[in-house]
Amino acid sequence: MIQTVKTAVFQNGQLVPISVEVKVLPGIGIHLVGLPDTAVKESLLRVSCALSSERFSLPGKKVIINICPLIKKGEYGTLDLAIAIAILLASGQISPTVDIDTLLIAGNLKLDGSINPVREPEQLARYARKNNLRGIYNTKKSPYNSLSSVIKTITTKSSA
Numbered sequence: 001m002i003q004t005v006k007t008a009v010f011q012n013g014q015l016v017p018i019s020v021e022v023k024v025l026p027g028i029g030i031h032l033v034g035l036p037d038t039a040v041k042e043s044l045l046r047v048s049c050a051l052s053s054e055r056f057s058l059p060g061k062k063v064i065i066n067i068c069p070l071i072k073k074g075e076y077g078t079l080d081l082a083i084a085i086a087i088l089l090a091s092g093q094i095s096p097t098v099d100i101d102t103l104l105i106a107g108n109l110k111l112d113g114s115i116n117p118v119r120e121p122e123q124l125a126r127y128a129r130k131n132n133l134r135g136i137y138n139t140k141k142s143p144y145n146s147l148s149s150v151i152k153t154i155t156t157k158s159s160a
Contacts, residue, residue, distance in 0.1 A: 003090035007082035007106045008127060009071060015123045017131075019068050020079065022086040027062035032083075034067030039076040047084045049111040054147045059091040081107030081115060081137070084147060085154070096154045104133040105150070113147040 005020045032044055048058055065083055082105045088094045106124060107115040115138040118124060128135035136153065138144045144153070 001090070003086050003100075005082040005086040005089070005100060006104050006133065007079055008104065008124060009076060009078050010120065010123075011071070015120070015127050016069075016071075017127070018071070018079065018082075020082040020086045021066040021068065022083075022090040023064045024059050024090045025062040025064065028060070030058060030063040030065070032065040032067070034070045035076055035079075039071075043076060043080055043083060046080050046109045046111065047087070050080070050109040050113045050147050051084055051087070053111065053113040054151070056088060056093055058087065059093075061091075063087060063091075077108030077116070078106040078118060078137075080109035081105055081147070081150065084109060085150065088151070094151055094155050097156060098134075098154050100154070102132070102134055103154070104128045104131070104135050104137070106135075106137040107144070107150075109147060115145055115147065115150075 002021050002023045007018050007020055008015050009018055051057055085105055106118055117139050118137045121139040124135055124137055136144055136150055144150050
């Protein structure tokens with residue numbers, strides 16, 4: 001099964017919607033397509049370290065990660081959180097209690113699993129509202145300051 005997570009990146013000052021698709025297959029290796037080479041390496045290293053810090057792991061199988069549309073230039077860091085969540089979902093390490101298709105997940109992961117505040121949170125919030133999505137990203141005032149806080153949000157039933 002292909003797991004898709006919605007996110008966004010900034011390109012030339014504009015917010016561009018992105019889909020992160022992950023499929024786990026028999027075999028070994030992790031392959032990320034849709035980003036320039038250096039950005040791929042950096043993102044995968046941050047995601048791997050953050051998952052490990054939160055007591056999760058990259059699956060011991062072949063993991064294909066597709067970023068679409070293809071990004072040539074932009075701020076790639078906001079993809080880290082969406083990639084991590086998509087890997088956890090596709091590999092069955094977490095099970096959502098919310099509809100993932102209703103979320104906009106964006107964030108730059110630190111190696112310890114914490115999340116840097118996003119740049120231009122107002123633009124992300126406007127985009128999320130316009131598209132009937134719930135924004136899951138870190139601002140200075142949001143509860144989404146770590147990978148574990150995001151996992152808890154999407155895997156815990158709301159009391160409402």
